[in-house]
Amino acid sequence: MPPSAIRSVAVFCGSRFGHDPVYADAAAALGKGLAKVGIRLVYGGGGVGLMGIVADAALAAGGEVLGVIPEFLQRREVAHAGVGTLVVTGTMHDRKRRMFDAADAFVTMPGGLGTFDETIEITTWRQLGLHDKPILVCDIAGWAQPYLAAIQAAVDQGFAGPECLRLYEVLPDVDAVLARLAAVTSPGAGQPERV
Numbered sequence: 001m002p003p004s005a006i007r008s009v010a011v012f013c014g015s016r017f018g019h020d021p022v023y024a025d026a027a028a029a030l031g032k033g034l035a036k037v038g039i040r041l042v043y044g045g046g047g048v049g050l051m052g053i054v055a056d057a058a059l060a061a062g063g064e065v066l067g068v069i070p071e072f073l074q075r076r077e078v079a080h081a082g083v084g085t086l087v088v089t090g091t092m093h094d095r096k097r098r099m100f101d102a103a104d105a106f107v108t109m110p111g112g113l114g115t116f117d118e119t120i121e122i123t124t125w126r127q128l129g130l131h132d133k134p135i136l137v138c139d140i141a142g143w144a145q146p147y148l149a150a151i152q153a154a155v156d157q158g159f160a161g162p163e164c165l166r167l168y169e170v171l172p173d174v175d176a177v178l179a180r181l182a183a184v185t186s187p188g189a190g191q192p193e194r195v
């Protein structure tokens with residue numbers, strides 16, 4: 001199999017830990033797994049919740065980490081002092097843009113409203129043809145089911161076409177995510193100037 005075309009992955013995940021410890025375990029496994037295969041982690045730059053866990057695990061395993069945090073959130077999300085590169089943006093929109101530009105693919109891990117927002121936005125950008133980068137939703141312990149059900153409901157109600165269900169892939173665990181990333185041989189091009 002040719003080598004993976006994925007060099008850099010943006011991970012969207014919670015700034016909290018969630019109640020079930022399996023979420024933290026999965027976040028650590030993802031950070032470590034990305035580092036082991038030499039994929040750079042791009043994330044929101046915070047040191048809190050699952051975000052901090054992914055970054056710490058990647059760094060501990062010798063991985064490259066790029067954090068992107070807006071100025072006003074540096075204190076609330078405890079900007080991670082240890083990441084290789086920390087980009088401080090003026091706005092949330094700049095953060096999203098920088099993360100988009102820096103990533104060959106996107107992985108969503110368990111999280112809250114911010115995670116939903118980031119995932120749905122990158123998915124709608126793909127729906128609009130603004131990019132063709134893989135979007136992987138990691139459904140740890142069924143975490144993503146209500147999110148996925150909302151999209152399915154939009155299709156069932158006639159507000160989205162069934163092709164929307166192919167804009168993203170749902171993987172059951174971190175091993176499946178890493179295997180999928182390894183199998184991507186030609187990442188879709190981003191066209192950020194149209195975003």
Ligand code: AMP
Pocket residue numbers: 013014015016044046051073077092096111112113114115116117118
């Ligand atoms: P949460 O899933 O709510 O814990 O948030 C996860 C990350 O998403 C945090 O870094 C938040 O700052 C970020 N976030 C929250 N709202 C937004 C938004 N509207 N756009 C981009 N990122 C956001």
